[in-house]
Amino acid sequence: MEKMNVDWKLEQERVDHVLEEIDQKVKKLDTNIGGLKKDIVELRKDFWNDITVNLDEPDDVIETFTSIKQQAELIGERERSHKQIHKQLKTLDRLKYSPYFGRFDFLEDDEKEEEKVYIGIASLLDGTDENFLIYDWRAPISSLYYDYYPGPAEYNTPFGTIQGDMSVKRQFIIKSGEIKSMFDTGVTIGDEMLQEVLGNNSNTQMKSIVATIQKEQNKIIRNEKSRYLIVQGVAGSGKTSAALQRVAYLLYRYREQLNSSNIMLFSPNPLFNSYVATVLPELGEDNMQQSTFQEYVEYRLGKTFKVEDPFTQMEFLLGDVDHPDYETRLTAIHYKASIGFKDRIDKYIEALGTEGLLFKNIKFRGKIIISKDEIKNTFYSLDRSNSIPNRMSILAEWIGKELFKIERKERGKDWVTRESELMDKAEYLAFYQELQRKRQSSEETFDDFELEQKLIAKEIVRKHFKPLKQAVKRLEFLNVQGVYRQLFEGISSLKPFEGWEQVCRFTVERIKKKELTYEDATPYLYLQDQLEGKKSNTLIRHLFIDEAQDYSPFQFEYLKQLFSNCRMTILGDYNQAIYAHSMNAPTLLSPEIFEEGKYERVELTKSYRSTKEIVEFTKCLINGGEMIEPFNRPGLLPTLTEVGNESELHDKIVERVNQLQDEGHQTIAIICKTAIESKEAFDALQKKLPVRVMDNETYSFDKGILILPAYLAKGIEFDAVIIYNGSNDQYGREYERKLFYTACTRAMHELDIFTIGKRTMLMNEVPKENYYLK
Numbered sequence: 001m002e003k004m005n006v007d008w009k010l011e012q013e014r015v016d017h018v019l020e021e022i023d024q025k026v027k028k029l030d031t032n033i034g035g036l037k038k039d040i041v042e043l044r045k046d047f048w049n050d051i052t053v054n055l056d057e058p059d060d061v062i063e064t065f066t067s068i069k070q071q072a073e074l075i076g077e078r079e080r081s082h083k084q085i086h087k088q089l090k091t092l093d094r095l096k097y098s099p100y101f102g103r104f105d106f107l108e109d110d111e112k113e114e115e116k117v118y119i120g121i122a123s124l125l126d127g128t129d130e131n132f133l134i135y136d137w138r139a140p141i142s143s144l145y146y147d148y149y150p151g152p153a154e155y156n157t158p159f160g161t162i163q164g165d166m167s168v169k170r171q172f173i174i175k176s177g178e179i180k181s182m183f184d185t186g187v188t189i190g191d192e193m194l195q196e197v198l199g200n201n202s203n204t205q206m207k208s209i210v211a212t213i214q215k216e217q218n219k220i221i222r223n224e225k226s227r228y229l230i231v232q233g234v235a236g237s238g239k240t241s242a243a244l245q246r247v248a249y250l251l252y253r254y255r256e257q258l259n260s261s262n263i264m265l266f267s268p269n270p271l272f273n274s275y276v277a278t279v280l281p282e283l284g285e286d287n288m289q290q291s292t293f294q295e296y297v298e299y300r301l302g303k304t305f306k307v308e309d310p311f312t313q314m315e316f317l318l319g320d321v322d323h324p325d326y327e328t329r330l331t332a333i334h335y336k337a338s339i340g341f342k343d344r345i346d347k348y349i350e351a352l353g354t355e356g357l358l359f360k361n362i363k364f365r366g367k368i369i370i371s372k373d374e375i376k377n378t379f380y381s382l383d384r385s386n387s388i389p390n391r392m393s394i395l396a397e398w399i400g401k402e403l404f405k406i407e408r409k410e411r412g413k414d415w416v417t418r419e420s421e422l423m424d425k426a427e428y429l430a431f432y433q434e435l436q437r438k439r440q441s442s443e444e445t446f447d448d449f450e451l452e453q454k455l456i457a458k459e460i461v462r463k464h465f466k467p468l469k470q471a472v473k474r475l476e477f478l479n480v481q482g483v484y485r486q487l488f489e490g491i492s493s494l495k496p497f498e499g500w501e502q503v504c505r506f507t508v509e510r511i512k513k514k515e516l517t518y519e520d521a522t523p524y525l526y527l528q529d530q531l532e533g534k535k536s537n538t539l540i541r542h543l544f545i546d547e548a549q550d551y552s553p554f555q556f557e558y559l560k561q562l563f564s565n566c567r568m569t570i571l572g573d574y575n576q577a578i579y580a581h582s583m584n585a586p587t588l589l590s591p592e593i594f595e596e597g598k599y600e601r602v603e604l605t606k607s608y609r610s611t612k613e614i615v616e617f618t619k620c621l622i623n624g625g626e627m628i629e630p631f632n633r634p635g636l637l638p639t640l641t642e643v644g645n646e647s648e649l650h651d652k653i654v655e656r657v658n659q660l661q662d663e664g665h666q667t668i669a670i671i672c673k674t675a676i677e678s679k680e681a682f683d684a685l686q687k688k689l690p691v692r693v694m695d696n697e698t699y700s701f702d703k704g705i706l707i708l709p710a711y712l713a714k715g716i717e718f719d720a721v722i723i724y725n726g727s728n729d730q731y732g733r734e735y736e737r738k739l740f741y742t743a744c745t746r747a748m749h750e751l752d753i754f755t756i757g758k759r760t761m762l763m764n765e766v767p768k769e770n771y772y773l774k
């Protein structure tokens with residue numbers, strides 16, 4: 001105890017010293033930034049004064065141009081430095097609040113002196129710029145902190161492995177420059193600290209976990225070897241957290257080659273996007289690009305179709321089982337997600353190289369000017385050794401030329417004369433100015449009125465042809481819709497399975513109505529891109545896919561093509577595979593869909609989110625749950641309350657919510673099965689509680705009482721979770737097991753299940769002592 005007090009005093013003195021150093025740095029930077037700001041303001045003010053503008057002779061023009069360029073570069077450079085310093089100041093500000101969270105002492109083999117390594121969210125050098133007062137948590141040496149306990153230890157650097165011996169390993173909680181707690185730790189870092197962090201109330205925004213990264217998570221964060229890193233992690237095991245720290249790590253490790261615009265995160269819904277948006281800025285990094293697969297689909301197909309989103313698909317499948325299309329859809333969803341369907345499309349594409357492509361007539365002013373047959377004949381007359389996309393671009397060029405011929409002929413037509421007469425003053429003036437401009441840059445002379453009329457005609461026709469030409473460039477003459485439909489219309493009459501006819505009928509009917517189901521979106525885009533030869537995205541160099549169990553093998557093939565040079569970090573949990581296509585079928589998490597030797601797979605089995613009691617309960621809800629290991633944070637048993645009717649249900653929920661709030665819980669989620677049930681719950685509860693309902697249009701959430709369907713709660717956590725109606729009527733099918741599990745695992749501290757009538761059979765395997773029957 002005595003020693004600890006002395007240590008504490010010494011450590012606080014060091015913190016004070018570091019804070020002084022930070023202050024010195026801030027002062028220095030403040031002076032620099034002040035000077036820079038003044039420079040920029042003055043440079044901007046004098047921009048034109050310092051430039052010699054002379055446009056008389058070509059040489060002078062070049063000189064003027066160079067002078068402008070130089071001046072602009074000068075400002076640009078100052079502005080970049082300004083931004084840089086601004087960023088440094090922000091980081092120093094964070095360090096000032098909490099300079100570091102860990103320390104270990106390391107004696108490198110063959111060295112005499114032990115180094116005391118302090119770890120924080122950024123590196124800090126002392127006044128001589130030689131010694132590290134703080135090491136960035138991402139520096140090579142810092143990995144020792146996450147990977148070893150005192151004893152022999154080693155770490156990798158770009159120049160080789162360094163070996164040595166670690167002695168002290170210490171953790172700190174420092175707030176406002178004051179050490180609040182300090183522990184010497186052993187095997188795992190931060191049992192005490194984790195207890196403290198995890199015991200806190202949940203937040204509406206995810207937090208960074210740098211101070212308490214666990215060894216197995218560190219493996220994910222620092223992995224550099226494989227093209228595809230697959231992480232199967234149980235609910236609450238820190239997959240999303242590890243993914244975000246990994247983004248920060250990559251940005252640090254490859255800071256010369258990589259910036260935040262080269263990294264993209266695909267997340268399950270827009271709400272999740274905002275939930276994770278603060279983690280990287282908290283670590284002093286810019287956020288990566290974020291999107292959802294659906295956003296991409298909408299961007300590509302939203303103008304052509306009413307595209308169904310995955311939530312609507314889910315509502316359908318969770319809803320009326322007796323719907324006449326129910327079984328057909330289920331079959332279609334499974335098949336269209338599979339590699340079998342992709343193979344079929346690949347064969348189809350091969351055949352399309354010889355026959356079967358469909359085109360659209362090109363019309364101008366209501367008349368066909370190039371017919372679809374003409375286009376088709378031209379396409380199939382092209383050398384077949386060229387790929388379809390190559391032939392498509394040759395075809396587009398041919399159409400472009402044909403259009404130009406037609407365009408020229410149109411100029412003399414009556415409609416053009418009429419239009420030129422109808423031109424209003426403003427339009428005419430615009431044309432006239434354009435002509436003047438052309439006159440300056442052209443050899444032609446325009447004295448003649450007739451010539452001017454001709455040019456006006458040319459401009460009018462050009463204007464009308466412009467959208468047509470642009471559409472041709474976008475290959476819109478190809479009838480992708482028809483080609484896709486044809487797949488289900490008997491051209492390839494091979495029946496892959498029983499019930500295929502119904503799937504065909506259903507698909508064609510939908511497409512005719514300009515509707516595209518979610519399961520059709522990926523195959524449709526795949527087919528389109530294969531025919532058109534879409535270039536893959538080269539900007540994104542690292543793609544993160546969270547909730548990867550929601551992606552089908554077909555989607556993965558598609559993503560691989562879309563991001564062909566990209567590394568991928570793929571994270572998910574097969575026990576949370578709640579979409580129909582991923583149930584009892586391979587998903588993006590399944591090793592068999594990856595090429596041997598190209599991927600690495602990491603498993604996380606420890607759950608950090610929920611109390612031990614909640615994890616012991618939820619692990620019994622799924623098959624194979626034995627391997628889930630709770631982090632040892634004690635709490636109360638989950639409860640089960642059976643009631644007789646809805647009004648009793650609402651009374652009990654109100655009572656419980658009030659109690660939870662009194663206990664200090666700030667985010668309380670009432671989780672329903674579907675959006676429809678959420679709406680009903682909201683209507684009933686809103687008179688009695690300040691509740692908010694969330695749907696797939698909700699982009700962020702605040703603390704309080706929330707009602708939402710389980711599929712929207714994915715990836716997110718709450719202090720307390722109330723299952724709205726966990727009865728056997730609601731969750732009576734095997735199909736709903738993973739949904740129920742996902743809902744229950746959102747709880748950090750408290751889980752209460754209410755049921756009208758008999759509880760769900762999905763709880764059959766849960767031992768009675770794992771919950772409290774009210």
Ligand SMILES: Nc1ncnc2c1ncn2[C@@H]1O[C@H](COP(=O)(O)OP(=O)(O)OP(=O)(O)O)[C@@H](O)[C@H]1O
Nearest residue numbers: 209212213214235236237238239240241608609715
């Ligand atoms: N090493 C850690 N230190 C502190 N907190 C952690 C750590 N690992 C995970 N957590 C916490 O556990 C909770 C769950 O983490 P996260 O959401 O990243 O898990 P997940 O595996 O993505 O979960 P799910 O699949 O259920 O959505 C979060 O509150 C996170 O902050």
